[in-house]
Amino acid sequence: MKRDYTHISTEELLQDDFFISSIINPTEETQIFWERRLADGNIDPEVFREARNILLSLNRAPHRTDVPEERIEKLWERIEDSVNGVRPASRRTPAAKRWMWPAALVASAACIAVAIILRPLTGPDNGTTTINGTDVRTLAHTEDTNYIKLVLGEKVVEMPGDEARVDYSRNGLTINEQEIAGQDREQGKLNLLAVPYGKRSTLILADSSRLWINAGTKVIYPEKFAGDRREIYVDGEVYGEIAHNLAWPFVIKTKRAGIEVLGTTLNVNAYEKEEELSVVLVGGKVAVTNAKGRKSELAPNQMYFSSGEHDYITAVDVEEYVSWKDGNYKFRNEKIATIVKRLSKYYNINIVADLSTSGLTCSGELILKDELIRVLDVICNTAQIQYTWDSEKRTYMLHR
Missing domain, CATH: 2.60.120.1440 (Jelly Rolls)
Structure with missing residues (x-):
C-alpha cells in the first residue's frame, strides 16, 4: 500500500516494497506517482535520490554511483540491523560490490531480485556505448x-x-x-x-x-x-x-x-x-x-x-553555442579556422583557412540560410582576408 513519504528517511525508504518495485520495474503510473510527490514536496528530493541510487547500485558493481561508498555502507548496516536484528558477517564487504539483498527485501521482492540479476544495469556513466x-x-x-x-x-x-x-x-x-x-x-x-x-x-x-x-x-x-x-x-x-x-x-x-x-x-x-x-x-x-x-x-x-x-x-x-538551432551562427573573438570548420559542416563543402590566418579572430553573426558565397564575403570583409576556390580539390581556401 502506498504510504505517506513526507518525513521518511533513506533507510526507511529502502525497506518500502512499493518504492523498490517502482524503481526496479518502473511503469508510467509509478513514474507519475514519484514525480508528483517530488514536485509537491511530499518527499525529500535528497532522500529519494540517495535511496534510488543505492538501490540501483546493488547490481551495478563495479560501476560507480554518486553516493559515497561509506554512506552506502552505513545505511546498509542500519537496514540490516533493523531487518535481521544482527549484522551479517559479510557486512564489511564494500557496499559497491554487494550482490545480496537483506533477507526481508528478498522475501518481499523476490521476482524483482531475479530481474536485476538477469539484467545488470550500467552506470550513468562514463561514455559506454x-x-x-x-x-x-x-x-x-x-x-x-x-x-x-x-x-x-x-x-x-x-x-x-x-x-x-x-x-x-x-x-x-x-x-x-x-x-x-x-x-x-x-x-x-x-x-x-x-x-x-x-x-x-x-x-x-x-x-x-x-x-x-x-x-x-x-x-x-x-x-x-x-x-x-x-x-x-x-x-x-x-x-x-x-x-x-x-x-x-x-x-x-x-x-x-x-x-x-x-x-x-x-x-x-x-x-x-x-x-x-x-x-x-x-x-x-x-x-x-x-x-x-x-x-x-x-x-x-x-x-x-x-x-x-x-x-x-x-x-x-x-x-x-546554441544559436545554430535557429539558423544563425554567433561568435565572438573566434579563430577563423574554427569558424570555417563549422561552416564546412553546415554547408557540406570543404572550407579551410591557411596558416596566414592563424592569428586572426572574428566576431559577428552569420545567417546560415544565406548562400555560402555571401557568408564567405561577410567573413572576409570583416577579417580583411580573401578566399579562393580550388576546383580540383573542391575546396574554398581563406588566406590573407
Missing part, C-alpha cells in the same frame, strides 16, 4: 547518404530536403507531420536518425523531449523508453530541451562521456571523429562523467570542455 544491452556502434555504422535517414529496424526511410521533423510523442510515428502507417512503437527498440552534412532535423522523443540535430550527426534512441533511465546515444551535435522527470533521469551517451540531465536545456557537441567534446548548459542541472569516471556538475551558462586527457569548466555566453 550500450543502450538496453545493444552496442549502438553496430547501428551507427550505417551507410552515409545525402538524405536525412531514419532507420527503423529493417525499414529505412530517406527524407529529401534540408530539414526534417520526426515525432514519436504521439501514439505512433510522424515524419514532417505525416503519420507512418504500420509503425507501432516497441518499448526499448532502437531507432537511428542520421543527418548528413548540410542538413538539420528536429526529433521529438516518446517522452516529449525535443532535440535539434545539427549537420553530420547521428542519434540512436528507443522508440519507447524502457527501464529506470531514458538513454540515447549521440555522435555529433544536438541541442536538447529535456522533459523534466526527477524520478526518470535522462542520459546522453557519447563516445567520450556520459551526460545525466534532470529537466535540462543544453547543447552537446561530441563528434566521434573529433578529439573535442563540449557540453553547454542553458538551464537546469547536468552532470558529465568522463571516460575515467570523474564527474563534473554544471551550472547554467557554463561549459564543460574536454580534449584528449584535459578537461575543464568555464563560464560562456550560451548564445554563441
Whole structure:
C-alpha cells in the first residue's frame, strides 16, 4: 500500500516494497506517482535520490554511483540491523560490490531480485556505448547518404530536403507531420536518425523531449523508453530541451562521456571523429562523467570542455553555442579556422583557412540560410582576408 513519504528517511525508504518495485520495474503510473510527490514536496528530493541510487547500485558493481561508498555502507548496516536484528558477517564487504539483498527485501521482492540479476544495469556513466544491452556502434555504422535517414529496424526511410521533423510523442510515428502507417512503437527498440552534412532535423522523443540535430550527426534512441533511465546515444551535435522527470533521469551517451540531465536545456557537441567534446548548459542541472569516471556538475551558462586527457569548466555566453538551432551562427573573438570548420559542416563543402590566418579572430553573426558565397564575403570583409576556390580539390581556401 502506498504510504505517506513526507518525513521518511533513506533507510526507511529502502525497506518500502512499493518504492523498490517502482524503481526496479518502473511503469508510467509509478513514474507519475514519484514525480508528483517530488514536485509537491511530499518527499525529500535528497532522500529519494540517495535511496534510488543505492538501490540501483546493488547490481551495478563495479560501476560507480554518486553516493559515497561509506554512506552506502552505513545505511546498509542500519537496514540490516533493523531487518535481521544482527549484522551479517559479510557486512564489511564494500557496499559497491554487494550482490545480496537483506533477507526481508528478498522475501518481499523476490521476482524483482531475479530481474536485476538477469539484467545488470550500467552506470550513468562514463561514455559506454550500450543502450538496453545493444552496442549502438553496430547501428551507427550505417551507410552515409545525402538524405536525412531514419532507420527503423529493417525499414529505412530517406527524407529529401534540408530539414526534417520526426515525432514519436504521439501514439505512433510522424515524419514532417505525416503519420507512418504500420509503425507501432516497441518499448526499448532502437531507432537511428542520421543527418548528413548540410542538413538539420528536429526529433521529438516518446517522452516529449525535443532535440535539434545539427549537420553530420547521428542519434540512436528507443522508440519507447524502457527501464529506470531514458538513454540515447549521440555522435555529433544536438541541442536538447529535456522533459523534466526527477524520478526518470535522462542520459546522453557519447563516445567520450556520459551526460545525466534532470529537466535540462543544453547543447552537446561530441563528434566521434573529433578529439573535442563540449557540453553547454542553458538551464537546469547536468552532470558529465568522463571516460575515467570523474564527474563534473554544471551550472547554467557554463561549459564543460574536454580534449584528449584535459578537461575543464568555464563560464560562456550560451548564445554563441546554441544559436545554430535557429539558423544563425554567433561568435565572438573566434579563430577563423574554427569558424570555417563549422561552416564546412553546415554547408557540406570543404572550407579551410591557411596558416596566414592563424592569428586572426572574428566576431559577428552569420545567417546560415544565406548562400555560402555571401557568408564567405561577410567573413572576409570583416577579417580583411580573401578566399579562393580550388576546383580540383573542391575546396574554398581563406588566406590573407
